[in-house]
Amino acid sequence: IIEDPMIRELKETVKNIRETSIKNLEKLLQRVGESFEDNDIEFYIAETGEEANNIIYDIVKDEKTIAKSKSNTLTEINLVKFLEKxxxxVIETDLGDRIIQLTNDKPIHPTAPALHFNMEEIADTINEKLKVKVDANPEDIMNTIKSDVLRKLEDVNVGITGANAVAAYDGSIVMVHNEGNIGL
Known part of the structure; x- marks a missing residue:
């Protein structure tokens, strides 16, 4: 697929856009801020993970429960542990992140955080933590976690997610998902 001329051209275009964006980051951030303001979206810039955590906490501190969608950036700054303290x-809506949350373990990989667990271990954890009986097969595990998350989301007023891209010109936010958790 990489040998396809159209794919190579697209790859080069994306690379050039990324490099140009990095070179003009300060100007683009200013434009994003203006675009967000035009759309009544609050905009914050944090210099550190700790500062980001504090900004987020100040926004959500009056809530009891927060939904969190997949975001490697939020994982890197340890937002969930910070808010729990x-x-x-915080309810993780990503399947792998929810498994990690239930096991109280560390993720092994950014996009496959629970890869180091086998189905028996995951089922045992779910049975213990959620007080249910689930068989050690992927579909049952997924459906059980999905049902649990959806039930918990009924009482949630705030959700936190990352963004895959932000358009400086109009403030559009792009989110891409593979599990459907953005729609939750």
């Missing part, structure tokens, strides 16, 4: 419950 502040007394908030």
């Amino acid at each position: 502040k007394g908030l419950e």
